[in-house]
Amino acid sequence: MDITMSRKRAEISSPSDVLPQQNQPPAAERRGGRSNWFPLPSTAAIAHFHRRRFLSFRSAFLCLITFAVAAAFILYSSRFANSRFAWFGEAVQSGNVSGEAYHSPEVFKLDYAEMEREFKVYMYPEYDYGGPPIQSTISGKYASEAYFFKNIKESAFLTKDPEQAHLFFIPISCHRLHRKVSSYDEMGSIVQEYVKGLAQRYPYWNRTLGADHFFLTCHEIGVGATKKVRFLAKNAIRVVCSASYGTDFIPHKDVSLPLVIQPFSKPAGHEMHGRSILGYWAGYRNSKTRNKLVKRWGKDKELDIQNSTAYASGRMEKFYRSKFCICPVGSSVNSNRITMAIHYGCVPVILADHFHLPFSNVLDWSKFSVVVKERDIFNLKKILKARVGTSYRILHSNLLEVQKHFQWNAVPLKFDTFHMILHQLWLRRNVVKYV
Template sequence: MNRSFRVYVYPHRRNDPFANVLLPVDFEPRGNYASESYFKKAFMKSHFVTKDPSKADLFFLPFSIARMRHDRRIGTEGIPDFISHYIFNISQKYPYWNRTGGADHFYVACHSIGRSAMQKAWEVKLNAIQVVCSSSYFISGHIAHKDVSLPQIWPRQEDPPKLGSSKRNKLAFFAGAVNSPVREKLLQVWRNDSEIYAHSGRLKTPYADELLGSKFCLHVKGFEVNTARIADSLYYGCVPVIIANHYDLPFADVLNWKSFSIVVATLDIPLLKKILKGISSEEYLLLQSYVLKVRKHFQWHVFPSDYDAFYMVMYELWLRRSSVRVQWSTSLDSNW
């Protein structure tokens, strides 16, 4: 992949009226949805970019859902129109979209608004590769193995802590807003338990301490199937427990999730303690050992590092490149 994979990015001038939407951000990404900006910043400086479209395996649509959301000229309601106009413009100016109907194109989005962003550009949703955090088998328009599940990762600059399991006194931990029936059920059953710490609202203790002090950390579906909790769990060496039906898990084409996580169906929330206590000490230590091995795949770096989140996304895209290169003549290309 490193030697041969190349991607063409549709060019835009720095004085473009919407350069803020189309070019990488010039500040350090922050917040729950930073993955989109981290990928874009790393990618645009990488050796994967080619200025020669004839050498491209894929084509990148560089618009930013997160940036459009905060641009008063566009806003949440205007995103579908912006994308529709963008696709129309590149299809008129360049030949590449029309050759495949966008099947060799991709875009990246982490915010849940990305789900509705293609309402007026269905060819993007159906044909292009969607690299998205909101990756659920249950969502209309998400096509597993065509689309890529982007991990939602809270930005951290420091290296992960070196960990052991001896001080993990809590069986399981969850804290977060109660914004879904699944979380309501979790709190209803386990709110007052002495071994499963399920909390809503603001914590009285540091979030990191709770993750460091728990054997299992619960990733519970909220408004979407995705949250930053899986990456948080891995970072602090806590075995993630995924309670989110239909979640197309990040890097599932590459990683064996059964080796470092537990998946619990939402209907089995009342059985959660029985399931977790049924895991022996030996089985837990094996799970945690793989947590420590895979957590490097769930980190962004200012300068990408081998096998980090950036390279994992690129590998997922490389797996989806077309096996048939579309050829076109020089005369055809010059007519555009």
């Protein structure tokens, strides 16, 4: 019986029993004849082949995905490898530049990126004021001057090698000088002696007559004092809050500095609901335009026009409750009313014919503000009511987009006021000398 069972197992295990009949060679060929016949693979072998091919395709696909992710990471890293600062948290949100509030967002981003990579500033030794540090003495609406000094001192844009510098910073604060002296003539003499000393100790002023130099002042007295220094107002780049054509402001050379009263407060006024006041202004009647504004609209029920200080108790909330904040020119053009309106999400209404708006070569002010000629002040209500509705929603949305450009930060953030000023200086780095 054991022999019989062994034979059966051997017969069952023979190839002729495992392979299908059509997979057997012809009888003549089985007897030793030549043939081109090859045995077909078994079903199990075919399944194994397809399984291996699937695994190979899947492995190749996973490798391709891994390579794509790695390539994207390398490209991203190389693009920002030269970035001067690391932006985290809230700064990431401030890094977006898009929308119709910009003349050309793509051109701006390219110029800005180049500025971050390349721009170098050499800062001369500061004038000895004989007082406490600059950041501890300046506050209020002239604080922009102090915070620029603070930010640039702590930035990576400064270089100790003058030969690497694109521009030279003259770090004299006319606002601090105003605390020390009271007259234009006396302040002008101090500025003149300081610049003269720089020209004698360093060769960089004389080689361009100051055309590759810049200074910053946020007080109209400082603007007047610097006029007394030959070539300082004519050749050097002036970064000023008094950006009026009446103060000899040259748009392609000088820079309009936003006047900010609350440097480190976060932008507000994102909500549109609750803005029941059509237009709001409170201030002193210290100009013809303001006199006309109060005389014509002081008793209007839809426009809230008041001849009083805007900073009195309970009046700051009007910035939150108003659709439009009217910004009329005063006795001087260095008013912070425009930046206050932007900060509180209140669409600014510019009533100043000769004021050069900040960053106007980058920002399209018509997309987030209303510019009204001073002669059209009697049609103000009609002009504003025509902007209510969809037009206002677009203006308000664009206004929120540009808030980051009018914000100072203790640690500078991308696209904030400090970097926007540097971007403006970068665009003016090519020397233009007026002899």
